[in-house]
Amino acid sequence: MTGSPAIATDGLTKRYGETTAVADLALQVPTGVVYGFLGPNGAGKTTTMRMLTGLVEPSDGRAEVAGIDSDDRRRLVDQIGLLPEEPPLYEELTGREQLSFAADLRDIPFEQVADRALGLCDDLGLREDLDRRIDGYSKGMRQKTAFVQAVQHDPAVVFLDEPTSGLDPRAAKTLRELIVGLAAEDTTVFLSTHILPVVEEIADEVGVLHDGSLVAEGPPGELIGSTETEGDADLEDAFLALTSDPEEVYAAE
């Protein structure tokens, strides 16, 4: 892990009409860490990831990813990989053809990334199915293909939205190990998930988004310790404490 931020945002805001999806977000994510990005449904996680990857334009503020302004898509795409919640795959292609297509989009011959891509497929148990059409894949196989597609070109920063969704326990464990391995190779992993034990296990830093605002940030242990939870607290307790609305707390009391 090095000190220079892989992701830095300043006053990042996104409004849709009267609704503010993300408000004045200030993030500093160091290079080579796994950053767990947490928040309840509708907190603004996906919108934030979309702004960071240049998929939507911020209403205000700015973001830099790998030292590149997020609205400079031409340069940004070389540095990032994205696994969105819905794997963006072509049903009619086979897994191998899809990975090759993704490499072509980046103007990289597939042969150049084939070792890395096929190695990842081996790790995820996908190799045998690579020559089958994606419309015959299970949800987990699609997720694995989309993960390989997102990281095969060895990006500096990877954005993963619910990467273990649909995976069986063995594949999910392998994927967690791969994510940790990516960070060990100095790739920054921006991980959005609702599965808090995963974040607690592999994240170096955690940010908690609530109603579009960052309400807490720090290493998981620090976050757990900083909230007023009782006994053997874990990240789930901390998350619930951080994201509860005042009315809910009042009602509970």
Place this chain on the structure above:
Amino acid sequence: MQRSDLRDGGVLARTELRAQVRRIVGNRRQLIGVVVGMLSFGLFFPLTFFSPVLSFGAGLVGGDPPLARFGTVLAAGATIGLYFGGATAINQTRVGTVGPLVRTSIPPEAVVVGRFTSETVQAVAFAVIPAIVLLGMVTVGAGSPLPALLVVVATLPLLLAGLLVGRTLGASVRYLGLLSRLSAWGKALVLIVVVGIVFVGFQAAIPALFGETDAPSFSLSSLLPGAPLQAYASVVAAPLGATPRPLGVVVLLGTLLTIPVALAATLRIEAALLFDDRGDQSGDQRVGSRAVPRLLAGTPSTRIAWRYLLRTRRNPKLVSHLTMVLFGGLAFVGSLITQPGLLTSLGPGAAVVAGATLSGATYCLNPMGDDRDQLPLLLTSTASTRHLLRGRVLGGVVLGSAVALGVGVPLGVLGDPPLRVLGRTLLTPVLLLAAAGTALGIGAVVPKFERSEYMNVERAHPSTIAMLGYFFGTLAVVATGLVLLWLTVDDGLGLVLAGGWIAYLAVISTTGVGGYVYAVRKFDRLTLDDV
């Protein structure tokens, strides 16, 4: 079927209709389209029959009802029923919009009743306004509402029987498709051949029906042996003075009997379809990965072009929007039956028109809307969309060339002087590239990201107006080029023709290159906010 099935089906139909109305009302563009479509069709279509309908109304009260014309009205009712029934049965997804919740909550018969009711009401809604206007015209002609009421009473059983028989036939076609081991393209080809035979048959039959003048040479209803619908008309028009024929009673009873029989048949087939989880029988799934052929392996754009062609080879639904081109082609085939000489005189030019149309229409009319679900990949992987767009252009040009050169050149060799064939062969690549670039520009001006259903395929289809504009524009521009070529080969390149060529090439290269450049610029700035 039990009474509770009817009740559950009614609830389902009401829910689906309410949802559909809210969907239309909630989308201003769609609402305007539906209202304008219903009003323009409802008001203008009946006007084309103004005079015959008025005289039909007058004839009904004259003591000797015009049975031949009444038979035509009844034939139209039954045909409309057959068409709507067949179309709604074929044009539905396997579980429909009702989804698994309803499928597992109420009996299958109730689901079928609900869907049949909802889909029929939606389909027939378009016929309500013209029917009211036509009946109003009958009333005006007759000077009394009673004959119009009689027409309604006479037509309704035939309409309902037609709907149910059409529904049964449509459901049977779907079931056969499910059982068939034909590949997706095999099924598409069968459909094209069947539609083609019907279309071309009608086109060839029209001169026989109408002769050289606009007036029908004989009644449509008398096409059926024994004129059964005229006999039926004689029974229902008895209160107006017609002499009932025994065959009419048989037809009436047959129609009334058909309704429950066809209902039972469609209930059985559709209920079976609803719970048939049979997988793909065609063997389309059993494919390995295909390497990019050497010819297209040179650049990222050519490799991307290959993948689009490969995807289309595996899934014809990706080009379902090209059915409009197909109908244009079928119209030409229909003309060939009456005038075979057109094959060698107009055939080579028609092939160039078709090829140019295909080169742009196949992949370029909605370039990013087509890839709506893959936008997160495309927009975070490509420094510029130009590789992707060039790939689409090349893919379309490959298909267009197969038609324009593969069909056009052999036909030209059969009937044209060699110089004209050579000129057309040289002009064709320019036309195909210009057409594809122009199509990209059109697709960038009116991209469509919303999914809609067309030809039983739900995806982000290109804008209909853009498609029509592109098709007719391409026809006009390519025809102009071919006329210029013809004149040049026959008369030599004079000053006027040289000026014409300069202007022509300037226009097509400006629209082609301009369309491509505009599309690249626009889509390089595309974000999910625009979708």
